Amino acid sequence: MNSISELQDFIINGHKHYMPHISIDAAIFGYHDHQLKILLSGYKALGGYCLPGGYIKRTETLDKAANRIVAESTSLTDLYLKQYKTFGDPDRIKWSELDFEKFSKEIGLPYIKDSWLIDQTISVGYYALTDFSLVTPKAGLLSDSCDWFNIDEIPPLLYDHDQMVKDALHTLRTQLYYYPIAEKLLPAKFTLTEIHAVYETLLGKKLDIRNFPKKLVFLGLIKKLNEKRNIGPHRAPFLYKFDLKKYTKALETGTTLT
Amino acid sequence: MNSISELQDFIINGHKHYMPHISIDAAIFGYHDHQLKILLSGYKALGGYCLPGGYIKRTETLDKAANRIVAESTSLTDLYLKQYKTFGDPDRIKWSELDFEKFSKEIGLPYIKDSWLIDQTISVGYYALTDFSLVTPKAGLLSDSCDWFNIDEIPPLLYDHDQMVKDALHTLRTQLYYYPIAEKLLPAKFTLTEIHAVYETLLGKKLDIRNFPKKLVFLGLIKKLNEKRNIGPHRAPFLYKFDLKKYTKALETGTTLT
DNA sequence: ACAAAAGTGTTGAGAGTACACCCATGC
DNA sequence: GCATGGGTGTACTCTCAACACTTTTGT
Structure with missing residues (x-):
C-alpha cells in the first residue's frame, strides 16, 4: 500500500x-x-x-x-x-x-x-x-x-x-485463433512445441500435434522461418514467428459470410 | 419534446x-x-x-x-x-x-x-x-x-x-448466423423467401438461394415445418420456424476449437 | 398454356480430423 | 546405439461455393 x-x-x-x-x-x-x-x-x-x-x-x-x-x-x-x-x-x-x-x-x-x-x-x-x-x-x-x-x-x-x-x-x-493474444507469451522466434504448449494450456485441452501447425500456418497466424534452434542433445527444431500482418488484415474485414 | x-x-x-x-x-x-x-x-x-x-x-x-x-x-x-x-x-x-x-x-x-x-x-x-x-x-x-x-x-x-x-x-x-437476431423480424412461421430477403438485406449482398436453406438448417437455426402457406396463384411455399433451442445451446458452449 | 414463384441436386475444392512412424542429435 | 524430443503425410469426411432446371398453382 x-x-x-x-x-x-x-x-x-x-x-x-x-x-x-x-x-x-x-x-x-x-x-x-x-x-x-x-x-x-x-x-x-x-x-x-x-x-x-x-x-x-x-x-x-x-x-x-x-x-x-x-x-x-x-x-x-x-x-x-x-x-x-x-x-x-x-x-x-x-x-x-x-x-x-x-x-x-x-x-x-x-x-x-x-x-x-x-x-x-x-x-x-x-x-x-x-x-x-x-x-x-x-x-x-x-x-x-x-x-x-x-x-x-x-x-x-x-x-x-x-x-x-x-x-x-x-x-x-x-x-485465440483470431487475434495476436498469445504473442507476448513467446519470444519473437519460437518452436512449434512451445506454441503448442501455450495453446493446449490456454484452451485446457489436448491439440493434435500434427494438425496444429497446419491450422496455424493456414490461418496465417504464424510463419515458418528458415532457422533452427540448437537445443542440446536433440534434433534442432525449426523456428516460427507470428505473422501480424495477416491478423490485422483479418480484423478489418471481419468475418465474412457467403 | x-x-x-x-x-x-x-x-x-x-x-x-x-x-x-x-x-x-x-x-x-x-x-x-x-x-x-x-x-x-x-x-x-x-x-x-x-x-x-x-x-x-x-x-x-x-x-x-x-x-x-x-x-x-x-x-x-x-x-x-x-x-x-x-x-x-x-x-x-x-x-x-x-x-x-x-x-x-x-x-x-x-x-x-x-x-x-x-x-x-x-x-x-x-x-x-x-x-x-x-x-x-x-x-x-x-x-x-x-x-x-x-x-x-x-x-x-x-x-x-x-x-x-x-x-x-x-x-x-x-x-447473424449465431444469435437469434433476426427472430423479431419474421412471423413465427415464415417462408424461405422471406428469411432469405432478410439475410440478403442485412448483409448487403446476394446469397445463393440454393445454398442458403441448407446452411441455415445445417446450423440448426431454422426448422422446416410440415405446413405450407397459400399465396394465391403460385406454388405454396413450405413454412419454417426458428429453432431457438439450438441457438441457446451453442451460446453456452461457445466456439469450441480442436 | 402461361406467368409467377418455389424448390431442389451435383460436383469440385478446400478444411478438419484422425492416426503412427521416421529423423536428428549428443552422449 | 539409444534415449529424447522434433517433425511429418495420407485418407476420409464434411462443409462450402458454384451452377440451371423442374414443379406447382391460379387464371
Missing part, C-alpha cells in the same frame, strides 16, 4: 482527475511452462480478492486507462489488452456509506463523508495475457497485495468478479 | 436517479421488405442526429436500462438487445459549460451551473433489430425527433456515433 497521504488525497480529490462511477477491471492471465494463472489483488479491509482495477482519468481513452491500470500492478507496459464486456448490475458493488466508513477505519484514515468512491460503479472489463515469470506483481494504491493464482485454484472473488473471470476466459479462448 | 418542467427537473435532479458520466446508446436497425434502416434522434439545439440514448437509473441493470431507453423512443418492449462495445474516448463528447449554456438557451431553460450532464460521458453501445413498419418512433426527453433513416443515407452523426453505427452493423452482421 502506498503512503497514507497519497491515499487520502486520492479519496478526497480523486474525482477531479478520475471519473466517478466507472472503473476498469483487468483479467490478466499469465502463462508459463504449461501453467495458466491469473493476477488477483488482495484487499485486507474487504477480506478478499478482486481483479486488479482502477479508475479512468478524465484525459484518457479507455484503452489507455486499462494499460495504465495494469502497469500499476505489474510494471508491464506493452500488453495486448482487449475490452470484452461492460458490467453494470446495480448490486454488483455494494459500497454503502457504512462500508466505506469501515473501510476508512481499516486503512487508518478518517472517514470522509460523501466520497466519490461511494455508490455504484460500472466496470469495463479488459483482458490480457502475459508471461507470469516476467512479471513482479505489486500492490496498487488501494490494494494490499497482488499475486498470481493458478486458474483452477481461484478463491471466491468479491463482487461479480467470478463472472468477470469466467467471461474473460471464455472470450480469450474464443479469440 | 416533453414538458419544460419535466426537462428542468431532469437537468436539476437527474443525478439522484441516474448515474452521471455513463450513458447507453442504442443502434436500432429496422428491416422491412428489403430495406434496412436505422433509428436516429434529432437534436435541434445541437444541430444534428445521434443514436437514441439515455442514462442508467441507479436501480437498473445495463440490459434493463437499454430496454427502457429503447422503449422510450419506440414503444417496443421485447427487443433482443445486445451489448457490443463501450466507447470512452475523452473527446468523444465535448459538452463544456459553454455548450451547455448555449443548449439551455436553445431549449428555453435558464442555465444551471454545474449540471451533472456536463463533462465527459462513457457510453455503452447496444444494438437490436426490429421491423420498422411496426414501430412509431417518438422523440425522447431531450431530443426533438426520432425517425428511420435508410442505412446508406445516414447523415453525418454527432460525436462518435458514426463509429458506433459502423461497429454495431459489423457486430450484427458477424453474429
Whole structure:
C-alpha cells in the first residue's frame, strides 16, 4: 500500500482527475511452462480478492486507462489488452456509506463523508495475457497485495468478479485463433512445441500435434522461418514467428459470410 | 419534446436517479421488405442526429436500462438487445459549460451551473433489430425527433456515433448466423423467401438461394415445418420456424476449437 | 398454356480430423 | 546405439461455393 497521504488525497480529490462511477477491471492471465494463472489483488479491509482495477482519468481513452491500470500492478507496459464486456448490475458493488466508513477505519484514515468512491460503479472489463515469470506483481494504491493464482485454484472473488473471470476466459479462448493474444507469451522466434504448449494450456485441452501447425500456418497466424534452434542433445527444431500482418488484415474485414 | 418542467427537473435532479458520466446508446436497425434502416434522434439545439440514448437509473441493470431507453423512443418492449462495445474516448463528447449554456438557451431553460450532464460521458453501445413498419418512433426527453433513416443515407452523426453505427452493423452482421437476431423480424412461421430477403438485406449482398436453406438448417437455426402457406396463384411455399433451442445451446458452449 | 414463384441436386475444392512412424542429435 | 524430443503425410469426411432446371398453382 502506498503512503497514507497519497491515499487520502486520492479519496478526497480523486474525482477531479478520475471519473466517478466507472472503473476498469483487468483479467490478466499469465502463462508459463504449461501453467495458466491469473493476477488477483488482495484487499485486507474487504477480506478478499478482486481483479486488479482502477479508475479512468478524465484525459484518457479507455484503452489507455486499462494499460495504465495494469502497469500499476505489474510494471508491464506493452500488453495486448482487449475490452470484452461492460458490467453494470446495480448490486454488483455494494459500497454503502457504512462500508466505506469501515473501510476508512481499516486503512487508518478518517472517514470522509460523501466520497466519490461511494455508490455504484460500472466496470469495463479488459483482458490480457502475459508471461507470469516476467512479471513482479505489486500492490496498487488501494490494494494490499497482488499475486498470481493458478486458474483452477481461484478463491471466491468479491463482487461479480467470478463472472468477470469466467467471461474473460471464455472470450480469450474464443479469440485465440483470431487475434495476436498469445504473442507476448513467446519470444519473437519460437518452436512449434512451445506454441503448442501455450495453446493446449490456454484452451485446457489436448491439440493434435500434427494438425496444429497446419491450422496455424493456414490461418496465417504464424510463419515458418528458415532457422533452427540448437537445443542440446536433440534434433534442432525449426523456428516460427507470428505473422501480424495477416491478423490485422483479418480484423478489418471481419468475418465474412457467403 | 416533453414538458419544460419535466426537462428542468431532469437537468436539476437527474443525478439522484441516474448515474452521471455513463450513458447507453442504442443502434436500432429496422428491416422491412428489403430495406434496412436505422433509428436516429434529432437534436435541434445541437444541430444534428445521434443514436437514441439515455442514462442508467441507479436501480437498473445495463440490459434493463437499454430496454427502457429503447422503449422510450419506440414503444417496443421485447427487443433482443445486445451489448457490443463501450466507447470512452475523452473527446468523444465535448459538452463544456459553454455548450451547455448555449443548449439551455436553445431549449428555453435558464442555465444551471454545474449540471451533472456536463463533462465527459462513457457510453455503452447496444444494438437490436426490429421491423420498422411496426414501430412509431417518438422523440425522447431531450431530443426533438426520432425517425428511420435508410442505412446508406445516414447523415453525418454527432460525436462518435458514426463509429458506433459502423461497429454495431459489423457486430450484427458477424453474429447473424449465431444469435437469434433476426427472430423479431419474421412471423413465427415464415417462408424461405422471406428469411432469405432478410439475410440478403442485412448483409448487403446476394446469397445463393440454393445454398442458403441448407446452411441455415445445417446450423440448426431454422426448422422446416410440415405446413405450407397459400399465396394465391403460385406454388405454396413450405413454412419454417426458428429453432431457438439450438441457438441457446451453442451460446453456452461457445466456439469450441480442436 | 402461361406467368409467377418455389424448390431442389451435383460436383469440385478446400478444411478438419484422425492416426503412427521416421529423423536428428549428443552422449 | 539409444534415449529424447522434433517433425511429418495420407485418407476420409464434411462443409462450402458454384451452377440451371423442374414443379406447382391460379387464371
